Amino acid sequence: MFKTLAIAAAFSVAASAALAQAPNDAQIAHIAYTAGVVDVAAGKQALEKSKDKAVRDFAQEMVRDHTAVNDQALALVKKLGVTPQDNPTSQGLAKGGADKLKELGALSGAAFDKAYVANEVAYHKTVNGALSGTLIPNAKNAELKSLLQTGLKLFKEHQAHAEHLAMTVK
C-alpha cells in the first residue's frame, strides 16, 4: 500500500485511483513508457514554441533520448512477449502531461521557456523518485530492471541538465 501511495504521490497526479498492489512488470513497462511519451510530447511542444537555442537543444535531447529508451522498451516487451498493461498511474501521468501541454501552450517567449524548463526539472525529479523507489525495486525481469536502471541514469542526467538550464534561461 505504501508503494502504491508512493507512486501516486511521486507523480502527483494519480491520486484518485491508485494501483491496488505493487505494480507488475507489464504495468511497470507501461508506466515507464508513458513517462517517456509525456516528456517527448513536452519536448516537441518546446521545439514548436521556443526560439532559445539552449532550450531547443535541451528539448531536442529530451525527444531523442526518451524516444531511444522507449524504442528499446518496445523491443524488449515484444521479445519477452509481455503486453504493457494500462493502469491508474499511467493514466494519471498521461493526464498530467496533457494538462501541462495545455497550460504551457498558452504561454510564449521567455515565459514559455521558463515554465517548460521548470516543469522539466520537477518532472524528472518525480520520475527519478518513482523509478528508484518503486519501479526498479518491483521489476522482476532482469532485462526490464536493467533498462529501467539505464532510464534512471538518463533521467538523472536530464534533471541535472534541466537544473543548470533553469539557472541560465532568460
Next chain:
Amino acid sequence: MTASIAWIGRLAAAALAVAPVPASAAIYTVTLAQMRFGATPKSIRVGDTIEWINDDIFLHSATATDASFDVELKPKARLWTTFHKAGTYPFACRYHPGMKGTLVVTPRGR
C-alpha cells in the same frame, strides 16, 4: 573494455620488453555506456589514438572543452581521435554535459 585497455597495454609492454626503441603509437579504447565515459588511460603519448565506442542507446559526443576534437558518436558507433599535441584535454558529451572526462597527452620520449 577495461580488458581491451589491459590487452593493448600488455602488447605495448611486450613491445618495449623486446626492443629498446620507442614504442609505436598505441590505441586505447574508451567506452561510453550507461550515460558515462568509461575509464580513460592515466596518460597517453603524442601520436597515440583513442578509440571511442558508444555502447549506449543514446547519441553522445566526445567534445574537447578547447574544441581541439569533437567526435559525434551515434549509438554503437566506433570512432578514433589521434592526439598530435601534448596537453591536458578536458572533454564532455555535448548532449549530456554531466558526462565528463580528461585525457592527458604527454610528449613522446626518445
